[in-house]
Amino acid sequence: xxxxxxxxxxxxxxxxxxxxxxxxxxxxxxxxxxxxxxxxxxxxxxxxxxxxxxxxxxxxxxxxxxxxxxxxxxxxxxxxxxxxxxxxxxxxxxxxxxxxxxxxxxxxxxxxxxxxxxxxxxxxxxxxxxxxxxxxxxxxxxxxxxxxxxxxxxxxxxxxxxx
Amino acid sequence: xxxxxxxxxxxxxxxxxxxxxxxxxxxxxxxxxxxxxxxxxxxxxxxxxxxxxxxxxxxxxxxxxxxxxxxxxxxxxxxxxxxxxxxxxxxxxxxxxxxxxxxxxxxxxxxxxxxxxxxxxxxxxxxxxxxxxxxxxxxxxxxxxxxxxxxxxxxxxxxxxx
Numbered sequence: 260x261x262x263x264x265x266x267x268x269x270x271x272x273x274x275x276x277x278x279x280x281x282x283x284x285x286x287x288x289x290x291x292x293x294x295x296x297x298x299x300x301x302x303x304x305x306x307x308x309x310x311x312x313x314x315x316x317x318x319x320x321x322x323x324x325x326x327x328x329x330x331x332x333x334x335x336x337x338x339x340x341x342x343x344x345x346x347x348x349x350x351x352x353x354x355x356x357x358x359x360x361x362x363x364x365x366x367x368x369x370x371x372x373x374x375x376x377x378x379x380x381x382x383x384x385x386x387x388x389x390x391x392x393x394x395x396x397x398x399x400x401x402x403x404x405x406x407x408x409x410x411x412x413x414x415x416x417x418x419x420x421x422x
Numbered sequence: 423x424x425x426x427x428x429x430x431x432x433x434x435x436x437x438x439x440x441x442x443x444x445x446x447x448x449x450x451x452x453x454x455x456x457x458x459x460x461x462x463x464x465x466x467x468x469x470x471x472x473x474x475x476x477x478x479x480x481x482x483x484x485x486x487x488x489x490x491x492x493x494x495x496x497x498x499x500x501x502x503x504x505x506x507x508x509x510x511x512x513x514x515x516x517x518x519x520x521x522x523x524x525x526x527x528x529x530x531x532x533x534x535x536x537x538x539x540x541x542x543x544x545x546x547x548x549x550x551x552x553x554x555x556x557x558x559x560x561x562x563x564x565x566x567x568x569x570x571x572x573x574x575x576x577x578x579x580x581x582x583x584x
Contacts, residue, residue: 273556
């Protein structure tokens with residue numbers, strides 16, 4: 260044991276690097292990452308199909324939340340669908356899905372109780388994700404993407420009292 | 423000579439079927455010999471006790487036994503098959519408080535979703551080529567939480583507080 264600056268004890272351990280002893284030291288071979296990228300590309304269609312189903316559930320849950328803002332189950336459903344979509348969209352060339360999903364999750368994280376104004380944001384974010392998926396708005400989405408980004412950013416700024 | 427990943431076995435703990443398929447596919451394309459996948463932290467723990475793995479990709483939000491709970495058990499349980507197991511936490515939760523929480527339970531590397539082949543490869547390279555020492559204090563066991571960039575320590579001084 261060693262004594263740290265605060266007088267507390269700690270022990271430093273350097274276990275043998277078993278992983279390195281198995282895989283060696285030369286880094287990834289040239290083709291390894293490219294092959295993995297091809298796997299991602301091959302799963303893009305599957306993601307698009309799954310995401311279409313998920314946005315139907317997302318918009319339905321967000322709409323249901325409008326009618327019952329204190330329904331914790333619906334709120335969690337909205338959060339979890341948005342969370343999964345934000346975690347996957349960017350992998351398949353849909354960074355706007357990740358952006359809007361992230362904005363929705365962070366908004367819900369920061370908002371205790373949902374009022375009429377905040378529900379509009381939840382619905383707007385869900386609708387924006389649905390547009391991106393259903394219209395296959397890939398990459399930055401050009402004019403459509405800019406319009407959606409501007410719309411949601413403005414709604415969030417208004418909710419914060421910044422606009 | 424490039425990495426010989428055909429000698430390693432990897433655990434993928436992820437409850438989303440599509441994400442599991444993606445991670446398995448990428449690992450196999452990179453040459454990993456065997457991918458063991460699991461949808462629950464408790465089952466994953468039993469799996470690595472029976473068939474040890476060389477590193478793990480672990481999602482945070484899994485029910486009923488989360489990726490965090492799995493990691494805590496690997497690091498501290500008396501029957502852990504390998505407290506030094508390199509663990510990459512794969513998560514969409516990148517908020518500072520969440521990252522700190524996972525780091526305090528002994529995560530080795532973070533891989534933020536959405537993932538890519540490049541980002542996964544970079545984290546594996548970190549595990550292989552830049553392993554961190556392990557620290558044991560009264561209330562922490564896991565990889566050193568200090569991060570050095572260009573020789574300058576970045577982050578909160580923790581060890582003196584432990």
